[in-house]
Amino acid sequence: MSAYRDGDKVVVMLPSRLSKAEEEQWIATILERLAERERRRRPSDADLEARAHELSRRYLSGRADPVSVRWVANQRTRWGSCTPDDGTIRLSTRLRGMPAWVVDYVLVHELAHLLIPGHGTDFWELVGSYPKADRARGYLEGVTAAAHLPMDADPAGDELARDDDLHRGDVLHHGDDYQHEVAG
Secondary structure (H helix, E strand, C coil), X not given: CEEEEECCEEEEEEECCXXXXXXXXXXXXXXXXXXXXXXXXXXXXXXXXXXXXXHHHHXXXXXXXXXXEEEECXXXXXXXXXXXXXXXXXXXXXXXXXXXXXXXHHHHHHHHHHHXXXXXXXXXXXXXXXXXXXXXXXXXXXXXXXXXXXCCCCCCCCCCCCCCCCCCCCEEXXXXXXXXXXXX
């Protein structure tokens, strides 16, 4: 049994041997789990700020002390931004739903800007203290590259599509399993 997002739908794969009642029960369970996982991937501004302070303590010896950290919807070309003069950090809402280690990387990057405004060697040494920095940078580069793919590109396996609401939809037969598509 599995579930994944396919654009604005959730596809739930179940064995065909299940009764209708078992299908309904598993669909509800899987959708609840998916919704909880997505909630954990969408921290509030307060959660984001608390996480930034924890990351500063862990990777920057607590030297970066942001005044505020919040999500913003107006950043379409940046993952995050920092204003060292007033200690504010802003993360693009496009990061919501991405793995926590990717969001953590962007936070560490912006926290490092509170200490070093430019992108020189000393800056990258600070960012490099985050153990998944290279991996997260590669992940974000992949997301950026994928955003430029033609619309007819195969969306199979896209588990990163994000929608806040989960609703039940139609059932599609797929081999020996059922696929339950849930419109978002």
